[in-house]
Amino acid sequence: xxSRVFFVFSLILSGSxxxxxDFCVADYAAPQSPAGYACKDPAKVTVxxxxxxxxxxxxxxxxxxxxxxSAAFAVNFPGLNGLGIALVRADFAVGGVxxxxxxxxxxxxxxxxxxxxxxxxxxxxxxxxxxTLNKGDTMxxxxxxxxxxxxxxxxxxxxxxxxxxxxxxxxxxxxALF
Numbered sequence: 214x215x216s217r218v219f220f221v222f223s224l225i226l227s228g229s230x231x232x233x234x235d236f237c238v239a240d241y242a243a244p245q246s247p248a249g250y251a252c253k254d255p256a257k258v259t260v261x262x263x264x265x266x267x268x269x270x271x272x273x274x275x276x277x278x279x280x281x282x283s284a285a286f287a288v289n290f291p292g293l294n295g296l297g298i299a300l301v302r303a304d305f306a307v308g309g310v311x312x313x314x315x316x317x318x319x320x321x322x323x324x325x326x327x328x329x330x331x332x333x334x335x336x337x338x339x340x341x342x343x344x345t346l347n348k349g350d351t352m353x354x355x356x357x358x359x360x361x362x363x364x365x366x367x368x369x370x371x372x373x374x375x376x377x378x379x380x381x382x383x384x385x386x387x388x389a390l391f
Contacts, residue, residue: 236258236294237253237294237296238252238258238262238291239251239253239287239291239292239294240254240291241291249287249294249295249379249380252295253291263292264292265285265289267283267289268283268285268300271302271304271371272304274305274306274309274369278311278312279305279306279308280303280304280305280306280309280310281303282304283301283302283304284300284301284302285299285300285301286379286380286381287299287379293379294379295379296379297377298375298378298379299375299376299378299379299380299381300374300376301373301374301375301376302371303372303373303374304369304370305369305371305372306369307364307367307369309363309369310362310364311361311363312361312385312387313360313386314361314383314384315357315358315360315386316357316381316382316383318356318378318381318382319356319378320353320354320355320356320376320377321354321360321377322352322353322374323346323351323353323354323362324349324350324351324373324374325348325350325371326371326372326373327348327369328348328364328368329345329347329348329364329365329366330345330363330364330366330372331344331345331346332344332352332360334354334355334360335358335359336355345365
């Protein structure tokens with residue numbers, strides 16, 4: 214009997230606070246913890262906490278990699294806090310490259326809206342999975358695996374990527390090696 218009570222109590226404590234309520238809008242005024250942001254007082258939550266307009270404008274593609282990234286993460290979109298999701302807009306100039314990188318804390322799902330890109334990932338057994346994606350194609354990059362995208366078309370490309378974490382983190386291969 215005690216073991217059953219302990220098991221149920223453990224399940225209750227192991228769930229996130231957001232799972233016990235409808236949502237947990239980030240309270241940026243409160244201290245951040247390793248578990249994320251504290252929840253905003255529900256009486257102070259507005260519809261604007263659930264709307265993010267930062268992805269409607271193309272990113273700056275003048276970087277060395279010829280890509281512009283715009284992110285909707287819990288750090289800048291309070292309604293994502295505790296929900297375990299995030300979104301990125303990637304604008305590619307012709308020849309633009311998202312260099313080899315990984316997200317230790319998230320699986321990534323990419324949908325190509327415009328253009329043609331070569332995308333791929335490297336499995337833990339060092340087997341590469343590479344495919345040319347065209348408008349409307351979707352590819353998933355499993356959590357923690359190194360992956361990349363390259364615009365191989367004659368026109369700019371646009372992709373959106375969703376993540377299974379509100380703050381997926383990123384580690385680029387060249388930073389990890391050098």
